[in-house]
Amino acid sequence: MSATRSKALNLLPPMAMLAFSIGFLGWAYTYGERAQQMPVLVGWIMSVLCALDVVASSRTRAGNLVRALFAGTRVDRGAVKGTGKPIARSVVSILWPTAFISLVAVFGFLPVIPVYVFLFVVLQGRKSVRQGLAAATFTTALTFVLFKLALGYEVYQGLLFSG
Amino acid sequence: MLESATSALALLFTMEGVLFLGIGVVVGLLFGAIPGLGGTTAIALLIPLTYGMQPETAFTLFGGVMGSVAFGGSISAILLNTPGIPPNAATCFDGFPMAQQGKAGAAIGAAATASSLGGLIGVAILIAVIPIAKEIVLLFGPPEFFALAMLGLGAIALSTGGHFLRGLISGAFGLALAFIGFDAVNGGTRFTGGIEYLFDGIQIVPALTGLFAIAEMINLTTKGGIVASEGRADVKISRVSDGVKAVFRNLPTLLRGSGIGAFIGAVPGVGGTVASFIAYAATVQASKNPESFGKGNILGVIAPESANNAKDGGALIPTLAFGIPGSAEMAIFLGVLVLHGLEPGPLMLLEHEGTVFSLIVALALAAVIASLIGLAVARYLALVTLLDVHILVPAVVSIALVGVFALHSRFGDVVVALVFGVIGYLMMRFDYPRITAVIALVLGELAERSYHQSIMIGDGHITIFFTRWISLGLLLVTVLIVLTPALRLYLNSRRATGVRAR
Amino acid sequence: MVRKLLLAATAAAVALGSAGQATAGYPEKDITFLIPFSPGGGMDSTARQIASVLPKYLPNKVNVVPKNEAGAGGRLAMGQLYRAKPDGYTISVFNIPGAAMPQMTGEKVSYDITKVVWIGRMSTSPYLLGVSAKSDIKTVEDIKKLGRPLKIASVGFGTTVYTAASIAKSVIGFKAAMVTGYKGTRNIILGVIRGDADAAIAPTQTFASFVRSGDIRGVVTFEEKSSYPGVQTIAEAGYPQLTGLGVERLIGAPPGLPAEIQKILSDAVGKAIQDPESVAWAKKTKRPFAYLPAEKTQAAVDRALKNLADYPDALKEQK
Numbered sequence: 001m002s003a004t005r006s007k008a009l010n011l012l013p014p015m016a017m018l019a020f021s022i023g024f025l026g027w028a029y030t031y032g033e034r035a036q037q038m039p040v041l042v043g044w045i046m047s048v049l050c051a052l053d054v055v056a057s058s059r060t061r062a063g064n065l066v067r068a069l070f071a072g073t074r075v076d077r078g079a080v081k082g083t084g085k086p087i088a089r090s091v092v093s094i095l096w097p098t099a100f101i102s103l104v105a106v107f108g109f110l111p112v113i114p115v116y117v118f119l120f121v122v123l124q125g126r127k128s129v130r131q132g133l134a135a136a137t138f139t140t141a142l143t144f145v146l147f148k149l150a151l152g153y154e155v156y157q158g159l160l161f162s163g
Numbered sequence: 164m165l166e167s168a169t170s171a172l173a174l175l176f177t178m179e180g181v182l183f184l185g186i187g188v189v190v191g192l193l194f195g196a197i198p199g200l201g202g203t204t205a206i207a208l209l210i211p212l213t214y215g216m217q218p219e220t221a222f223t224l225f226g227g228v229m230g231s232v233a234f235g236g237s238i239s240a241i242l243l244n245t246p247g248i249p250p251n252a253a254t255c256f257d258g259f260p261m262a263q264q265g266k267a268g269a270a271i272g273a274a275a276t277a278s279s280l281g282g283l284i285g286v287a288i289l290i291a292v293i294p295i296a297k298e299i300v301l302l303f304g305p306p307e308f309f310a311l312a313m314l315g316l317g318a319i320a321l322s323t324g325g326h327f328l329r330g331l332i333s334g335a336f337g338l339a340l341a342f343i344g345f346d347a348v349n350g351g352t353r354f355t356g357g358i359e360y361l362f363d364g365i366q367i368v369p370a371l372t373g374l375f376a377i378a379e380m381i382n383l384t385t386k387g388g389i390v391a392s393e394g395r396a397d398v399k400i401s402r403v404s405d406g407v408k409a410v411f412r413n414l415p416t417l418l419r420g421s422g423i424g425a426f427i428g429a430v431p432g433v434g435g436t437v438a439s440f441i442a443y444a445a446t447v448q449a450s451k452n453p454e455s456f457g458k459g460n461i462l463g464v465i466a467p468e469s470a471n472n473a474k475d476g477g478a479l480i481p482t483l484a485f486g487i488p489g490s491a492e493m494a495i496f497l498g499v500l501v502l503h504g505l506e507p508g509p510l511m512l513l514e515h516e517g518t519v520f521s522l523i524v525a526l527a528l529a530a531v532i533a534s535l536i537g538l539a540v541a542r543y544l545a546l547v548t549l550l551d552v553h554i555l556v557p558a559v560v561s562i563a564l565v566g567v568f569a570l571h572s573r574f575g576d577v578v579v580a581l582v583f584g585v586i587g588y589l590m591m592r593f594d595y596p597r598i599t600a601v602i603a604l605v606l607g608e609l610a611e612r613s614y615h616q617s618i619m620i621g622d623g624h625i626t627i628f629f630t631r632w633i634s635l636g637l638l639l640v641t642v643l644i645v646l647t648p649a650l651r652l653y654l655n656s657r658r659a660t661g662v663r664a665r
Numbered sequence: 666m667v668r669k670l671l672l673a674a675t676a677a678a679v680a681l682g683s684a685g686q687a688t689a690g691y692p693e694k695d696i697t698f699l700i701p702f703s704p705g706g707g708m709d710s711t712a713r714q715i716a717s718v719l720p721k722y723l724p725n726k727v728n729v730v731p732k733n734e735a736g737a738g739g740r741l742a743m744g745q746l747y748r749a750k751p752d753g754y755t756i757s758v759f760n761i762p763g764a765a766m767p768q769m770t771g772e773k774v775s776y777d778i779t780k781v782v783w784i785g786r787m788s789t790s791p792y793l794l795g796v797s798a799k800s801d802i803k804t805v806e807d808i809k810k811l812g813r814p815l816k817i818a819s820v821g822f823g824t825t826v827y828t829a830a831s832i833a834k835s836v837i838g839f840k841a842a843m844v845t846g847y848k849g850t851r852n853i854i855l856g857v858i859r860g861d862a863d864a865a866i867a868p869t870q871t872f873a874s875f876v877r878s879g880d881i882r883g884v885v886t887f888e889e890k891s892s893y894p895g896v897q898t899i900a901e902a903g904y905p906q907l908t909g910l911g912v913e914r915l916i917g918a919p920p921g922l923p924a925e926i927q928k929i930l931s932d933a934v935g936k937a938i939q940d941p942e943s944v945a946w947a948k949k950t951k952r953p954f955a956y957l958p959a960e961k962t963q964a965a966v967d968r969a970l971k972n973l974a975d976y977p978d979a980l981k982e983q984k
Contacts, residue, residue, distance in 0.1 A: 125553025363736030508874030
């Protein structure tokens with residue numbers, strides 16, 4: 001990975017947080033006198049801290065100084081240690097639960113759980129079909145026994161089946 | 164009082180009592196251990212099953228759940244870096260590193276012992292203060308609650324694990340999230356963008372399940388392998404008894420944790436999460452080598468685990484004195500009283516002594532039984548860390564999200580858990596400590612509400628915080644806490660500069 | 666088997682015959698009963714009591730399933746009810762006047778309380794003005810002569826408790842300073858005992874055990890007949906127009922509910938409240954029911970809304 005790219009990646013999270021805090025601060029000012037007091041205070045503090053973090057994450061002399069002040073060390077501990085892993089892998093890892101929830105929204109938990117567990121074990125984990133089936137059966141059975149049988153609780157049935 | 168305690172004991176030793184206590188403990192352990200589920204969910208789902216029961220029997224069941232749920236939650240905190248319930252969040256700091264080093268058995272042993280002893284100490288403190296419970300509750304008004312919230316937020320500065328600046332940013336982020344939703348002081352809603360689900364604010368259980376459980380599962384998916392990665396070839400599940408012994412060798416830590424737990428547990432709406440966090444921070448503070456924390460120091464397991472079981476004793480103080488619930492579980496407990504035709508309030512202890520004592524005794528026994536069960540199975544539970552993550556991940560994700568849904572039957576909660584899962588994963592990757600965000604999220608509402616209330620009580624003057632000695636004292640402690648790491652950092656940086664200059 | 670087929674055929678015939686009028690045969694499936702409070706509170710148990718007896722008095726004996734939808738001062742539940750199909754399968758508990766407050770104060774909410782179809786009233790609870798037992802305030806006159814604003818502990822702006830205090834203040838004519846933000850009426854009473862504020866105005870039932878324990882003294886009750894010995898009613902204090910100031914606990918349905926279904930439900934609720942089981946429960950828990958049928962409930966709501974309009978002070982947030 002090139003140095004410039006890693007530098008940019010280092011700056012991205014603090015910049016995003018700074019944008020969030022400024023947005024939050026602006027939003028806070030839209031509320032009534034007493035309702036905005038605390039949010040505005042927190043918004044300002046967070047904006048200042050995030051600005052400092054942006055400086056600290058830049059590999060400049062000012063950055064070194066801020067790091068020394070706040071971390072007691074000039075070593076850049078905040079350096080992106082995760083970048084060793086390809087971003088694509090993280091994205092895939094995030095997509096799995098997202099896809100799961102999207103399907104649950106439509107079909108409900110009980111039908112989707114076995115499919116999700118099976119596909120995850122087989123596709124992501126590259127395990128045998130037998131292991132996939134075992135994991136899927138176990139998880140579904142546990143959910144069913146714990147909630148439906150033992151507690152008589154109806155888990156989410158999905159838009160499709162809840163009438 | 165003694166009579167009630169004995170009759171409560173007598174009830175517990177009937178077949179029925181033993182049966183329901185046992186069921187309660189097993190349900191509590193299970194619901195504690197599964198992220199997304201917890202004591203509140205367990206009790207809420209169990210209530211319909213208790214309609215036909217005698218109140219004493221019902222409370223035996225609930226006592227069993229309450230006494231065991233925190234220990235159940237510590238198991239997943241240690242093994243999977245995923246607190247089973249919010250109060251176990253602080254246990255992750257050192258519990259999980261221990262598991263990674265193959266010392267999961269010792270960590271679980273320590274958690275079990277600290278939990279049961281903490282639970283007993285909490286109950287002992289409760290019984291000791293019952294005669295003056297009313298006076299104690301009356302000492303703490305909005306200014307004191309505000310000062311306590313500040314103390315909790317101040318403790319964040321102690322627990323940022325080398326990422327001081329980003330720890331503070333996470334804290335501010337948590338506070339910002341705490342403002343979302345209904346504004347209890349001024350009426351109306353804030354930061355919801357008109358989304359009705361957000362009117363009720365960001366709920367702590369889905370948020371925490373996302374930040375820890377889902378985030379950890381995303382992380383494990385990316386990493387692959389097994390949890391106990393550092394021991395890889397021959398992971399030894401170290402002896403559980405090492406953990407048990409460690410607790411008895413570190414009694415001051417246990418007592419400090421239990422004391423803090425009982426004290427903070429009495430604060431309505433804050434409860435175990437903050438109690439165990441402050442207990443952890445105080446232990447780090449008192450330690451001669453604070454650097455060893457976060458890397459598998461067993462004291463970092465003992466302190467929060469003793470606190471989060473002692474908190475139930477504390478939570479009962481306002482509950483018994485005035486019928487004001489000290490925790491979410493206690494709120495449901497009071498509801499069950501009403502359902503059974505008993506009236507919660509300042510006379511509860513006088514009028515329903517027997518019922519109350521059946522709960523207290525069940526609570527104490529449950530803490531011990533849960534730990535005994537835990538110790539017996541710890542060895543096998545620890546094997547989870549040797550399981551291939553590709554089998555673990557989908558199971559945990561499914562069950563945790565079902566649990567999140569079960570709390571309020573709202574699909575929005577599941578979506579929040581997912582969103583916070585992604586946020587939590589990003590925070591992990593970019594070194595923004597997650598627990599400071601959680602603590603701030605828990606405390607934000609209390610801080611803002613009690614601040615405005617205090618000002619209203621003090622006729623618009625801020626001096627009210629400094630003219631009441633408890634609030635003044637707590638604020639001074641907070642200032643001390645915040646200054647300590649700054650001082651330490653300053654000294655460190657001097658040392659670092661010195662080394663460089665040489 | 667033959668019997669089953671016959672039954673099915675009859676059911677189909679009935680369904681066909683009633684095409685276009687969905688009300689015949691109501692109810693055919695479980696009814697969802699929204700409770701805008703967390704499980705366990707007084708409101709929750711009252712509602713659950715009704716829900717458990719209600720099936721006995723409904724045609725087809727379908728279940729009534731309570732669903733707690735707490736949060737945001739009831740806005741979540743009310744929004745959910747308002748959006749539900751007006752088919753009689755979703756009904757909800759309402760607290761009046763609290764439920765009307767957000768929209769009367771100009772907050773943007775997703776429901777219109779004036780369009781809700783009312784099924785009936787479960788109960789009503791007049792308020793009591795109580796002070797700490799140590800307080801010097803003994804009568805309404807003492808409050809007026811206080812020489813400083815009376816500090817009143819309250820839950821947030823826009824709740825029934827807050828509104829009642831504002832109305833009482835305007836009518837009696839004293840200065841008040843609100844201390845808001847307490848979680849629930851029990852906490853505001855604790856606030857008064859602790860000395861955070863001078864007084865609290867809350868349901869008489871909630872006060873009961875605190876008065877008995879000697880922590881709280883009642884100053885004036887808004888009941889018609891005082892249930893506390895020695896505490897005068899608001900009429901005796903000279904403000905009869907405030908009699909009945911309190912909370913009304915109603916059951917409502919989404920706008921557009923057919924009148925036939927409204928009647929079925931309303932009658933069933935009335936009978937459920939008089940069921941011996943409910944009567945025994947009310948006696949045991951000291952939470953009396955006070956049923957009103959649909960039309961009278963509508964009238965009570967109209968009166969409550971008019972009251973709010975008459976006391977504009979109650980709608981204004983104190984600064």
